[in-house]
Amino acid sequence: MADFGQDGEWAIEALGLVKRFDGFTAVDGVDIRVPKGAIYGILGPNGAGKTTTLRMLLGIIDPDEGRRVVLGHERPTDIARRIGYLPEERGLYPAMKATEAIAFLAALRGVPLKVGRARARALLEEHGLAYAADRQIRQLSKGMAQQVQLLGTLVHEPDLVVFDEPFSGLDALNQGKLETMIRALAARGTTVIFSTHVIAHAERLCDRVAIIAGGKVPFAGLVDEARDRLRPQVRLETRVADGPWRAALPPEARHEGAFWHFTLPESGVEPLLRALIEGEAGILSLSIERPGLHDAFVAIAGEAAARALAENAAQAEEAIR
Amino acid sequence: MIPEKLRAAAVIARRDFVAVIFSKTFLLFLLGPLFPLVVGGMAGAIGAQVDKELNQPQVGLALPAEQTRRLLAAHAALADALPGDVPDFVALDAPGTNPRALLAKHLPGHEGVLTAVVSGTLDHPVLTATPERAHLWQGMVALFAARARDDHPAPLPPVTIDEVATSAAKVKSGQVMTAQAGQVLLFLLTMLLAGMVLSNLVEEKANKIIEVLAASIPMDALFLGKLFAMLGVSMVGIAVWGTVWGGLVLVGMKSLPMLAAPAVGWPLFVGLGFLYFAMAYLLLGSLFLAIGGMASTVREVQTLSMPVTMLQLMVFFFASYALARPGTMIETASLVFPLSSPFAMLARAARSTELWPHVLALGWQALWVALIVRTGAVLFRRTVMKSGPARPKKRAKA
Numbered sequence: 001m002a003d004f005g006q007d008g009e010w011a012i013e014a015l016g017l018v019k020r021f022d023g024f025t026a027v028d029g030v031d032i033r034v035p036k037g038a039i040y041g042i043l044g045p046n047g048a049g050k051t052t053t054l055r056m057l058l059g060i061i062d063p064d065e066g067r068r069v070v071l072g073h074e075r076p077t078d079i080a081r082r083i084g085y086l087p088e089e090r091g092l093y094p095a096m097k098a099t100e101a102i103a104f105l106a107a108l109r110g111v112p113l114k115v116g117r118a119r120a121r122a123l124l125e126e127h128g129l130a131y132a133a134d135r136q137i138r139q140l141s142k143g144m145a146q147q148v149q150l151l152g153t154l155v156h157e158p159d160l161v162v163f164d165e166p167f168s169g170l171d172a173l174n175q176g177k178l179e180t181m182i183r184a185l186a187a188r189g190t191t192v193i194f195s196t197h198v199i200a201h202a203e204r205l206c207d208r209v210a211i212i213a214g215g216k217v218p219f220a221g222l223v224d225e226a227r228d229r230l231r232p233q234v235r236l237e238t239r240v241a242d243g244p245w246r247a248a249l250p251p252e253a254r255h256e257g258a259f260w261h262f263t264l265p266e267s268g269v270e271p272l273l274r275a276l277i278e279g280e281a282g283i284l285s286l287s288i289e290r291p292g293l294h295d296a297f298v299a300i301a302g303e304a305a306a307r308a309l310a311e312n313a314a315q316a317e318e319a320i321r
Numbered sequence: 322m323i324p325e326k327l328r329a330a331a332v333i334a335r336r337d338f339v340a341v342i343f344s345k346t347f348l349l350f351l352l353g354p355l356f357p358l359v360v361g362g363m364a365g366a367i368g369a370q371v372d373k374e375l376n377q378p379q380v381g382l383a384l385p386a387e388q389t390r391r392l393l394a395a396h397a398a399l400a401d402a403l404p405g406d407v408p409d410f411v412a413l414d415a416p417g418t419n420p421r422a423l424l425a426k427h428l429p430g431h432e433g434v435l436t437a438v439v440s441g442t443l444d445h446p447v448l449t450a451t452p453e454r455a456h457l458w459q460g461m462v463a464l465f466a467a468r469a470r471d472d473h474p475a476p477l478p479p480v481t482i483d484e485v486a487t488s489a490a491k492v493k494s495g496q497v498m499t500a501q502a503g504q505v506l507l508f509l510l511t512m513l514l515a516g517m518v519l520s521n522l523v524e525e526k527a528n529k530i531i532e533v534l535a536a537s538i539p540m541d542a543l544f545l546g547k548l549f550a551m552l553g554v555s556m557v558g559i560a561v562w563g564t565v566w567g568g569l570v571l572v573g574m575k576s577l578p579m580l581a582a583p584a585v586g587w588p589l590f591v592g593l594g595f596l597y598f599a600m601a602y603l604l605l606g607s608l609f610l611a612i613g614g615m616a617s618t619v620r621e622v623q624t625l626s627m628p629v630t631m632l633q634l635m636v637f638f639f640a641s642y643a644l645a646r647p648g649t650m651i652e653t654a655s656l657v658f659p660l661s662s663p664f665a666m667l668a669r670a671a672r673s674t675e676l677w678p679h680v681l682a683l684g685w686q687a688l689w690v691a692l693i694v695r696t697g698a699v700l701f702r703r704t705v706m707k708s709g710p711a712r713p714k715k716r717a718k719a
Contacts, residue, residue, distance in 0.1 A: 058536045061702065077539060085536040091529025095340060107332045108537035 011036045011191035016066035026052045028215040039186045041202035042195040044212035045308035050195035081110040084158035088165040094138035098148045105152030123151045163194035197312040203293040213305040230291040236260040237284040245279025329538035333546025341554045378408035378436040388443045395468040420449035443470045495581025500671035508637040514555040515605040519613040520622040521547045540698035583671035593670045600686040601663035611697025640664030659689035
């Protein structure tokens with residue numbers, strides 16, 4: 001990266017970030033580039049290094065090695081006013097009223113209290129929480145308090161928003177609302193980076209992802225690029241169970257129920273179709289499916305990381321129930 | 322343009338100040354110093370009454386009747402002219418009775434308890450009492466007996482009084498008293514108030530807002546904001562207590578001890594006292610904030626409060642010890658050592674008219690406040706912000 005930190009195209013550029021705690025390497029040489037205005041996901045199971053990476057990008061902690069440039073600055077705390085951050089462990093002062101809590105978060109980011117209060121009331125009204133404006137945080141439900149904090153994260157109209165596991169603890173309805181909000185932010189030109197262990201969120205929202213496991217990032221780039229690391233999958237159903245056409249299928253093809261499953265050969269779909277027709281297989285159905293991000297994650301991060309990811313997602317769902 | 326750190330510190334200070342001042346417990350905080358005063362006052366009044374009832378000394382006179390009468394007359398003539406407490410004399414009308422037997426019982430018809438008995442004659446009076454009383458009253462009994470023997474005692478000559486306002490020795494000792502009083506007051510206020518900051522960061526940790534703060538503002542701004550908020554709270558407390566105390570003085574508590582004027586004069590001494598309180602508070606408070614920042618639970622803070630109180634006591638004792646040794650290396654050390662410097666410098670203000678050392682000392686102390694805040698903030702960021710909520714013992718939270 002000869003032009004590191006010089007290109008105005010990137011909201012975040014990180015190169016070789018390393019962080020060790022008590023001899024344990026939590027993050028081991030992470031490279032990330034987040035384009036301005038993108039929705040960027042950091043995907044990985046708990047313990048992979050997501051939060052530590054985000055904390056380094058925010059300047060909460062400094063890396064032991066490596067460099068990061070955030071919105072053109074090497075010290076992210078210098079441009080804290082342009083950043084919004086929602087940590088995984090959410091919390092506000094319980095005795096503060098909702099309006100005051102949002103105005104306080106705005107004041108931390110340089111917005112005068114009077115302006116912050118006005119914006120807070122407008123945001124609460126816009127999101128259907130006007131009735132809670134003068135209630136203390138301790139009087140709100142957990143979900144409402146989380147929404148208040150989310151509004152506090154955005155009240156100063158940041159250029160970059162960092163969410164750490166933003167969907168955890170939210171029910172399906174509020175997860176949907178948050179997805180809508182993230183898309184709206186990106187549409188306004190705000191860069192959004194979030195960590196998650198739920199592939200579906202990343203797949204629905206992100207232009208780019210970084211897959212992180214064991215403190216390393218084996219892949220960082222476009223979601224499509226991740227998918228394209230795998231060949232398309234073919235699902236074939238034939239009328240005739242066996243025949244000379246079988247020779248056209250790759251050796252690893254497996255028969256499950258009425259279907260054959262196999263990876264599309266390098267030669268493409270046309271030679272396969274020709275062989276099936278000439279061999280009178282009697283094609284009932286044939287579909288070619290592009291691999292999902294889940295498959296890409298398994299291929300890139302490995303089975304163990306994928307299993308951990310699935311377990312985290314299941315635990316999170318259980319916690320909501 | 323306000324520097325970013327100060328602006329951020331002001332946001333934190335405002336939040337904390339408002340949160341404390343408008344809390345229900347703040348009234349209790351204001352009333353706090355009244356409790357020991359009320360309890361102490363009540364205990365003192367009761368003790369004084371008991372003491373008066375039990376220890377009003379009476380000296381029984383077991384001399385022949387005429388000699389007893391003359392001794393009582395001598396007591397009446399001289400008692401008011403003698404310094405200190407002169408015991409009452411009572412006639413026992415029991416000549417020849419063993420004085421030891423008289424002391425051993427409570428005599429009917431007499432209030433109080435006999436402390437001593439004078440028997441024998443005016444020429445050879447015998448004082449029967451415990452050793453300490455006997456030595457205390459031996460001269461007094463001799464004086465009264467000598468006067469009682471005289472058939473025509475001369476009246477006491479009038480003494481013309483020529484009062485002077487003070488003397489060099491009195492000024493010096495008075496200023497030392499003022500210095501000590503200043504140190505004690507400074508210590509009491511600092512001990513009462515500086516300890517509060519020990520638990521100041523626990524709230525942010527417990528409410529999980531610390532990470533948002535760490536991402537939004539410089540950590541030393543957070544520390545400074547918290548320090549100044551609590552300093553503000555302390556000032557409110559001192560203003561209220563000072564007003565109440567001033568009111569009581571005006572109402573007429575004339576028995577309050579009057580201190581000698583300090584060398585720099587009262588207005589400047591009070592002003593310096595205010596500044597040195599602020600510095601002592603900021604120095605100890607920043608240290609406590611840094612120490613308390615390492616604690617993650619209220620229980621840990623409670624465990625820390627004892628050693629922290631001991632530290633305050635040691636600082637105070639050091640400054641007090643140095644007060645009695647002017648011009649020595651010990652005094653210099655107490656002036657230079659940042660934590661004892663405010664106490665030692667306030668004492669110096671009571672005894673020396675030089676003002677430039679105060680400017681130097683205040684700058685020196687402010688420098689140390691900045692250093693401790695900076696170090697505390699760096700340590701806090703390094704040690705506390707390193708771990709996530711679900712981080713296993715040996716692993717960082719991802």
